[in-house]
Amino acid sequence: MTVILTENLTKFYGEHTGIKNINLHIKSGEIFGLVGANGAGKSTLLKTLLNFLHPSSGKATILGLDIITQSAQIKKKVGYVPADVRYYTCLTGEELLRYTLRFHGRKDDKSIYTLAEKFQLDIRKKIQKLSTGNKKKVAILSALIHDPELLIMDEPTSGLDPLIKNIFFDLLEERRQKGLCVLVSGHNLDEIQEYCNRVALLGEGEIIDIKDNAQASAAEKAKKVILLCKDIPLGLLKELAGDSLKIKGERFTFDYSGNIEQLLAVLSQYTIEDIAIANMDLEQMFLQYYKVKKP
């Protein structure tokens, strides 16, 4: 089932472009990621879909409903996690979550306590006394407690500790299998790559490319390797790393798109003091795409 459908969705702030000609088709049971540099248009896109901002042109529907004229109906079925959580500081987490349920016409508060326990959140505390991470948990709970069909999240994991991130992504996966659609923007490309089915790269308000993680080529799944090693031959490293090799004393940094097991097998023959292998970071990925599309 189509959850989000946009046709040439465009938003200008005066002469400045927020988003331009965004065409998306996102289905239920899909986790769709948005990545891009600051000001690329990620938040503008999310806010336009939620009718916080009015589009300059183009149109969009969520669950078949128009984002402008039927926004209140849409929000009955949507949960939203903002990047910067700014809730009523005079309320406790419990009070705020209860208000969320009432706004959605729900009277049963059981889900508040179930989710709060899962996320290890003390909901009796006033929001003003909560840490950034705990405020984010309140926002996540507020977005989930009414069982939405679509979850829109702007940098949802910033401030969360790794344990809670795992709980959060497990819950997302559980709900995704039941048909939840997720639109998430973020700067953590590792998370986006790991959990999203498809990822759109945004630059200057436009979609530069949409990657399907399941169909991504080996080259697209490139890793960044940071190696601290005294005795590895430079020739071998150049062979493994190609042009991407950077040398700083005994520290070698390079991009690697081959088989990781084979790489480790080769490296294990030498004295490795330290090694870090990570998905290529957002900036590198973004710049790589940007150079290709806009030379």
Next chain:
Amino acid sequence: MTLIRLEIRKRRKSMVSWSVVIAVLTLLFMSFYPQMQTEELAALTQMKLQGFSKGFLAAFGLETIPDFAQIEEYFLYVFQYIFFAACLLAVILGVDLLQSEEADGTIEYLYAMPLSRKQIYGYKMLAAMILYTIFFVWMWAVSFGALYFLKPENIQVSVLFNKEMYGTILYTYLAALAYMALGIMLSALLRTSAKSASVGLGVFLITYLLGIIGNAVEKASLLKYGSFYDYANPSHLFYHGIEPVKGWILAGVAVGFVLAGLFIYQKKEFL
């Protein structure tokens, strides 16, 4: 209804503070009355006031010099200062209604809920009206309480409850609502950086001064129509009776500001 409850929950402490302040202010003012009751002091005050020009007296609601020995005349004179504070609260409450949510960023929470802009605007306005009406009833209850306990024994309570007094209550309420509506419209119009209390205070004082100048300077008499406070000046209403046209103007102005605010707010974006 949930938004009305949330709004009341948010503002209840501030409204209680205002209610306490207004009660203390009323009781302090009224506690002077026994001193005013002496004929010597009343005569002295009358004599002193007669020395001022008509325009100057009119500017301060003393166009008809009250007999401060009469409790209802003394009360209506001091009540204009209590009413001043009540109008100030009305306009600040109005300006704060949407503007503070946008400045604090909490409006993002409301926008994510299944509410249209019209519903957010309408429910918030209703909540403000409920809170203000409770405050207003409290303000008059304290005033009548003070009147009842300080009145001379030979005066019947029924003297205090006459047509002019009912008219004063109604018109002061309408004027306060007009100020609140002006505040709500400004709230929809203002950018997030503006401070609601400063804007409210500024707007109220400007209209109040328009009234003072309009009353004091004959050539600028038109200016007094820019002051809702002046339409419901308690002393003026008591001495000159109510003028239905002013009541209709206040109601019309309030509705006009509310509709203009709604029109503006529906186009507003949360950046």
